Amino acid sequence: MTVRHLTERVELPLPGIGSGSARVTVLERGRVRYVVRAPQVRGTFVVVPDHIVNGPVLPAAVSVQFGDGLEPLGSFYGEHRPDEPVVYGVKVHGWTEHLYPDDLPTGWFLGRYAVGLRNGIRHELSRGTERRTEAVILAIVTHWRRRPDRRALMRTAAREKAAEYAEHEGNRATAAEAQVVELKQEYRAVRHRISVLAGILRRRPRPVQAPDPEPVRLHIEDPRRGPLGQITVHEVAVNAGVAGSVVYEVTGPRISGRFTVGSNRYRPEPIPKGIWVAYGHASDRYYEDERAHAPGVNGVxxxxxxxxxxxxxxxxxxPDTIGARVPSRGSAPHATERRTAAVVRALALHYLRRPDLTGLRLAAAKANVPSLRSDARRQLSEVKQQLAAEERNARRHRAREHELLSLVPGSPREDLPAEAA
Structure with a gap:
C-alpha cells in the first residue's frame, strides 16, 4: 500500500476562527501527518504517540511535532524541519507534548519546546501565534482521537521500544523479587525475636545476692604507666534502681564517689552480654547524664x-580509653581519663566475676523486654508493609514485562492485546 492510498482529506473545525482542511497520512511508527491549510496557518503537524519508559504499556498521551519527518522530537531543535507550520507569518518550530486525547487542556498548553526559529536562534512566539497554533492542535488531536485505528497506531508506536522497555521492567521485577526474599528473611527474624522476648518474660528469675557489706580491694592499672595502686570498693545496692546493676562506692588515690555497673543498656540483644558503667548512682531513668554521688577523679x-x-x-x-566526660566541658582531662579508665576496667571485671551474673543479666533482660518488644512489633509491622509493597511491585513489573514482550515484532504473543497500565 502506498502513502497516496493512506492519505485522506478532512475538515478541521476551529471554534471562533472558522475551519481548516488537512491532508492526513498514516506514517511509520504509529505517527500521523496532518498537512494543514487554515486561516493564517499552513504547514505540517505530526501526531506522535508518547511511549516513555515507566509509562503506560500502550501510550496514553501524544505529542504534536511541528514540521515533517520521522526523527525523534528533539532531533531538529536547532534547525528547521521540512514544511514547518507558518502561523501569522511566523515559522513555528519544535513540538508540544503530554496531550491526553480524551482529556484535552482547556487553557494554554503549548509549552517551552514550541518556539520561533530565526537564523538558528530560538525566540518566544507572540501570544496571538501561540493561541492560533493551539487551536489548530486541538482540532487535529480531536480528529485523531476519533480514528478507528487509534489503538492500532498506539500498538505500532509501542513496538519501537517494546523490547528495551520490557528488559527495563524485567530488571525492576527481578530487583523487587530479590527485595521480597530479603524482607521475608527479615520478617522471620523479627518474628523469632518476638518469640525470644516472650520466652524471657516467661523465665523464672534467678537468685541475686544481696549487697556484700565487706569492702573489697581492687588493683588498678594503666597500660602505659603500669600499676596505679588500689581502690576500695563497697557494694551499695544490687539489682535496685537499674535492673541487673550493682552500685559501688569507690575510694582510692585521687578518686572517690559511686559507679553503677550493669549489663549494656543501649543494645538490642534480648539477653545483654556487654557492660555498662555509669558515673554516679544511676536511677531507672533511661537517659540521664548527671547523677547523684558522681565520682571525682583528680579533683574533676x-x-x-x-x-x-x-x-x-x-x-x-x-580498652585503653573510655571517653570520660565532665559536665559542661566535654572530654575529661587526659590524666583523669586514664585513671577513670583504670577504675572502670577494674569494676567491670569485678562485676563480671560475680556468681550471680546470670541472674543479674536475666533481670536486666526482663526489664528491657517491654521496650524491645514494642520496637520489634513496630518493626514487624513496617517490614510487613514493605513486603506487601514489594510483592505488588514485583507482580506489576513482571506483568508489564510480559505485556511489553507481547508487542515485540515476531513475538508469539504479538497478537495478544496489551493493556494500558
Whole structure:
C-alpha cells in the first residue's frame, strides 16, 4: 500500500476562527501527518504517540511535532524541519507534548519546546501565534482521537521500544523479587525475636545476692604507666534502681564517689552480654547524664557513662580509653581519663566475676523486654508493609514485562492485546 492510498482529506473545525482542511497520512511508527491549510496557518503537524519508559504499556498521551519527518522530537531543535507550520507569518518550530486525547487542556498548553526559529536562534512566539497554533492542535488531536485505528497506531508506536522497555521492567521485577526474599528473611527474624522476648518474660528469675557489706580491694592499672595502686570498693545496692546493676562506692588515690555497673543498656540483644558503667548512682531513668554521688577523679567531677557491646575484650589494661566526660566541658582531662579508665576496667571485671551474673543479666533482660518488644512489633509491622509493597511491585513489573514482550515484532504473543497500565 502506498502513502497516496493512506492519505485522506478532512475538515478541521476551529471554534471562533472558522475551519481548516488537512491532508492526513498514516506514517511509520504509529505517527500521523496532518498537512494543514487554515486561516493564517499552513504547514505540517505530526501526531506522535508518547511511549516513555515507566509509562503506560500502550501510550496514553501524544505529542504534536511541528514540521515533517520521522526523527525523534528533539532531533531538529536547532534547525528547521521540512514544511514547518507558518502561523501569522511566523515559522513555528519544535513540538508540544503530554496531550491526553480524551482529556484535552482547556487553557494554554503549548509549552517551552514550541518556539520561533530565526537564523538558528530560538525566540518566544507572540501570544496571538501561540493561541492560533493551539487551536489548530486541538482540532487535529480531536480528529485523531476519533480514528478507528487509534489503538492500532498506539500498538505500532509501542513496538519501537517494546523490547528495551520490557528488559527495563524485567530488571525492576527481578530487583523487587530479590527485595521480597530479603524482607521475608527479615520478617522471620523479627518474628523469632518476638518469640525470644516472650520466652524471657516467661523465665523464672534467678537468685541475686544481696549487697556484700565487706569492702573489697581492687588493683588498678594503666597500660602505659603500669600499676596505679588500689581502690576500695563497697557494694551499695544490687539489682535496685537499674535492673541487673550493682552500685559501688569507690575510694582510692585521687578518686572517690559511686559507679553503677550493669549489663549494656543501649543494645538490642534480648539477653545483654556487654557492660555498662555509669558515673554516679544511676536511677531507672533511661537517659540521664548527671547523677547523684558522681565520682571525682583528680579533683574533676565526672558525668555520663560507658556502654560496651561485649565483655569478652575487657582486661585490666583494655580498652585503653573510655571517653570520660565532665559536665559542661566535654572530654575529661587526659590524666583523669586514664585513671577513670583504670577504675572502670577494674569494676567491670569485678562485676563480671560475680556468681550471680546470670541472674543479674536475666533481670536486666526482663526489664528491657517491654521496650524491645514494642520496637520489634513496630518493626514487624513496617517490614510487613514493605513486603506487601514489594510483592505488588514485583507482580506489576513482571506483568508489564510480559505485556511489553507481547508487542515485540515476531513475538508469539504479538497478537495478544496489551493493556494500558
Amino acid at each position: 567531677r565526672l558525668c555520663g557513662q560507658w556502654d560496651h557491646n561485649t565483655s569478652d575484650d575487657i582486661t585490666p589494661t583494655a
